[in-house]
Amino acid sequence: MSDAMLNVLRSERLQRVLKALKDGFLNSMDPVIGFSSGVEYPALQGFFSSTEEANEALSLLSEIGLLRSEIVDNVAVCPVCQSHRLMVRMRCPSCSSSRLVRGAMIEHLSCGHIDFEERFKGGEGLVCPRCGKPLGPLGVDYRTFSFLYRCLGCRSVFSSPKIEHLCSNGHSFGGSDLTIQVVRAFKFNPEKSFLLERLIFDLEVIFKPLRSEGLIVESPAEVYGETGVKHDFSFAIWDGVDGRSSGLPPVIVGSTHTSESVVTAVDVLAFWAKAVDAGAKHKFMIALGGVDKGGRDLAEVYGIRIIEGRSSSEVIDKARAMIGEALESVRREKESAPKGEKPQGSSGVDG
Numbered sequence: 001m002s003d004a005m006l007n008v009l010r011s012e013r014l015q016r017v018l019k020a021l022k023d024g025f026l027n028s029m030d031p032v033i034g035f036s037s038g039v040e041y042p043a044l045q046g047f048f049s050s051t052e053e054a055n056e057a058l059s060l061l062s063e064i065g066l067l068r069s070e071i072v073d074n075v076a077v078c079p080v081c082q083s084h085r086l087m088v089r090m091r092c093p094s095c096s097s098s099r100l101v102r103g104a105m106i107e108h109l110s111c112g113h114i115d116f117e118e119r120f121k122g123g124e125g126l127v128c129p130r131c132g133k134p135l136g137p138l139g140v141d142y143r144t145f146s147f148l149y150r151c152l153g154c155r156s157v158f159s160s161p162k163i164e165h166l167c168s169n170g171h172s173f174g175g176s177d178l179t180i181q182v183v184r185a186f187k188f189n190p191e192k193s194f195l196l197e198r199l200i201f202d203l204e205v206i207f208k209p210l211r212s213e214g215l216i217v218e219s220p221a222e223v224y225g226e227t228g229v230k231h232d233f234s235f236a237i238w239d240g241v242d243g244r245s246s247g248l249p250p251v252i253v254g255s256t257h258t259s260e261s262v263v264t265a266v267d268v269l270a271f272w273a274k275a276v277d278a279g280a281k282h283k284f285m286i287a288l289g290g291v292d293k294g295g296r297d298l299a300e301v302y303g304i305r306i307i308e309g310r311s312s313s314e315v316i317d318k319a320r321a322m323i324g325e326a327l328e329s330v331r332r333e334k335e336s337a338p339k340g341e342k343p344q345g346s347s348g349v350d351g
Contacts, residue, residue: 083168
């Protein structure tokens with residue numbers, strides 16, 4: 001699961017949906033189709049500000065396996081803008097004129113004239129308007145067509161006009177270009193219940209009090225290293241506003257891994273390289289999926305603190321304690337430093 005996807009899942013709206021799934025308030029999300037709004041999911045009303053936002057959330061939750069989907073219907077939409085508000089316009093297949101009329105027609109077999117049925121009516125029976133002869137028995141002297149079209153432009157007669165669609169945003173396209181949008185119903189996948197514990201994971205309960213103490217906390221965070229490269233971290237903490245604005249390195253950086261995949265030595269090495277370039281003194285990796293032996297050994301060598309737990313609440317408790325200890329050590333170093341001298345962040349291996 002990518003960091004970008006995790007950041008979306010940590011948004012306030014998605015976290016509310018995840019909690020509703022966990023608490024059993026959301027189990028199935030069935031679609032309702034309407035001309036004014038298209039496809040909507042009433043069960044998600046109040047969670048999102050728009051239908052598009054709700055659809056994106058359903059797609060994301062299906063992608064990670066939390067929801068199972070089933071195709072239950074379809075809607076024709078514009079291939080350009082996906083608008084479901086469509087009009088159908090018929091054109092002449094010969095000259096493309098839209099000046100068409102439709103009705104029941106008669107063909108006089110003896111002279112070949114084809115015209116609307118009302119044009120044949122005269123006196124007590126049917127009379128051909130071209131040759132003037134009364135029509136004989138049906139099937140012998142004439143035949144009928146339920147509905148045919150006549151073009152008022154070129155006068156041609158046909159049974160299948162050229163179909164053109166016009167959407168509410170002004171795009172026109174042929175019938176063969178019409179896009180069919182499948183409509184899905186969604187259900188919670190109980191086999192992925194373990195993911196909820198990992199995704200309903202909010203470190204803000206730790207960061208909020210730190211901000212009130214004057215620390216600068218960013219989550220997610222972008223930090224430029226000594227090489228000039230910009231590094232992404234799940235969170236970073238600076239010792240006050242001056243530290244951040246003056247370009248000093250963060251005292252703490254962290255990487256959060258909330259997927260079921262274990263953290264490996266490759267993950268540890270990549271994080272360590274970024275943290276060293278960023279000049280951070282303390283380095284944390286939060287691993288809800290665990291850490292393999294290689295990753296654990298390498299983290300110990302590089303002074304990276306690993307935070308694990310059986311649930312998100314346990315991990316948050318551990319993170320609160322360990323981050324608090326790190327910040328306390330920073331304060332002690334600051335107090336013991338000679339007057340006018342600030343302790344420097346370490347860019348190498350630390351314990």
